[in-house]
Amino acid sequence: MSSETGASPKSQSSKRTSAPGSPGGTVGLHDAEHWVRLAEAPEEEDADSTYGADVESSTASMSSSILHYRTIHGRTYHSERGNAEYWATNDQQQLEAMDIIHHFLTLVLGERLYLAPLKKDINSILDVGTGTGVWVMDIADEFPGAEVIGTDISPTQPSWVPPNAKFEIEDCTDRWTFAEDSFDYVHMRYLYGSISDWNALFREAFRACKPGGWVESFEASPRMESDDGSVAETSAINEWGKFFIEGGRKIGRPFTIIDEDLQQKGMEAAGFVDVTTWDFKAPIGGWPKDPKLKEMGLYSQAAMEQDYEGFVLYMANMILGWSMEEVRVYCSQLRREMRSGKAHPYCRVRVVYGRKPEAPSN
Numbered sequence: 001m002s003s004e005t006g007a008s009p010k011s012q013s014s015k016r017t018s019a020p021g022s023p024g025g026t027v028g029l030h031d032a033e034h035w036v037r038l039a040e041a042p043e044e045e046d047a048d049s050t051y052g053a054d055v056e057s058s059t060a061s062m063s064s065s066i067l068h069y070r071t072i073h074g075r076t077y078h079s080e081r082g083n084a085e086y087w088a089t090n091d092q093q094q095l096e097a098m099d100i101i102h103h104f105l106t107l108v109l110g111e112r113l114y115l116a117p118l119k120k121d122i123n124s125i126l127d128v129g130t131g132t133g134v135w136v137m138d139i140a141d142e143f144p145g146a147e148v149i150g151t152d153i154s155p156t157q158p159s160w161v162p163p164n165a166k167f168e169i170e171d172c173t174d175r176w177t178f179a180e181d182s183f184d185y186v187h188m189r190y191l192y193g194s195i196s197d198w199n200a201l202f203r204e205a206f207r208a209c210k211p212g213g214w215v216e217s218f219e220a221s222p223r224m225e226s227d228d229g230s231v232a233e234t235s236a237i238n239e240w241g242k243f244f245i246e247g248g249r250k251i252g253r254p255f256t257i258i259d260e261d262l263q264q265k266g267m268e269a270a271g272f273v274d275v276t277t278w279d280f281k282a283p284i285g286g287w288p289k290d291p292k293l294k295e296m297g298l299y300s301q302a303a304m305e306q307d308y309e310g311f312v313l314y315m316a317n318m319i320l321g322w323s324m325e326e327v328r329v330y331c332s333q334l335r336r337e338m339r340s341g342k343a344h345p346y347c348r349v350r351v352v353y354g355r356k357p358e359a360p361s362n
């Protein structure tokens with residue numbers, strides 16, 4: 001079924017680029033030898049050893065071709081599907097990371113699944129790019145009177161779900177198959193790096209949303225930043241975001257959603273009103289003193305620790321032509337820096353929601 005191609009799921013060239021030894025070259029990323037040298041450097045004393053210990057601790061309409069996953073260096077990716085191109089693996093290790101991220105993001109929203117001002121009696125909800133479907137199952141429990149549909153290009157959702165939830169295979173970069181005015185609420189989370197035309201995405205969401213209904217988009221920056229200078233320019237932590245930003249440019253699917261304000265612009269262009277933006281710096285790692293922020297940070301780090309390789313392999317392979325071994329060396333340096341507790345990284349997250357105007361009364 002799957003084949004070891006060493007190329008991206010879309011069979012783009014993964015030719016080894018002559019990456020420079022230091023940033024400032026063609027893609028501003030360090031080469032693999034740089035991370036090997038760092039990995040061989042003696043370990044400095046752990047600034048916060050307890051910190052590391054905390055962390056260790058329509059399926060029916062699916063055709064069999066969507067199970068023909070492609071493989072890069074032993075990790076599986078979604079099968080060929082129209083224009084879709086998604087950069088993370090879809091195997092068990094990655095799905096577990098996604099479930100941990102779901103918990104982290106729920107904490108980020110103050111133990112909520114959404115921010116839009118939804119009425120309790122809504123009866124149709126759509127989650128686009130649903131992943132493991134965990135958000136769908138949680139919202140289906142919260143709105144037992146609503147039918148909830150989750151769509152994705154990978155059939156990675158469970159079959160035992162609440163009676164009011166179901167999953168369908170659908171490429172959100174194509175015209176959506178749902179009739180106009182179908183949903184009271186459309187939710188989209190973490191689609192960065194998957195969408196080439198964000199305005200088109202919001203146009204489809206607008207069409208599928210009922211007049212008076214809400215659309216909500218939750219995105220993040222791939223950069224790990226710090227406010228106290230603790231994320232050093234030359235660190236593996238700092239390098240992380242560059243893989244995604246450069247890779248996103250290369251595949252024509254940006255990760256710079258927040259930098260470019262694509263959510264607000266796309267919603268306003270589509271015709272949404274009462275567009276509201278909420279920004280937050282979500283900690284990564286257990287460094288915050290505040291117990292709630294610390295809990296968030298421990299979950300976000302746990303999600304990354306669950307599968308650093310599965311997040312970054314596709315981009316590292318595509319931009320730099322790295323082998324799995326080279327990716328592992330970089331990830332082990334990243335793990336070491338994260339566990340040291342010396343850096344205080346966070347990533348920016350942004351939720352934007354807007355309402356489709358009521359149809360004008362005649």
Ligand SMILES: C[S@@+](CC[C@H](N)C(=O)[O-])C[C@H]1O[C@@H](n2cnc3c(N)ncnc32)[C@H](O)[C@@H]1O
Binds near residue numbers: 085086102128129191
């Ligand atoms: C980072 S995951 C986020 C999953 C989920 N929204 C969450 O927040 O837990 C992105 C998901 O979008 C899906 N995806 C990527 N491109 C897609 C497309 N063109 N159409 C539908 N889903 C897509 C991927 O398969 C993956 O499950």
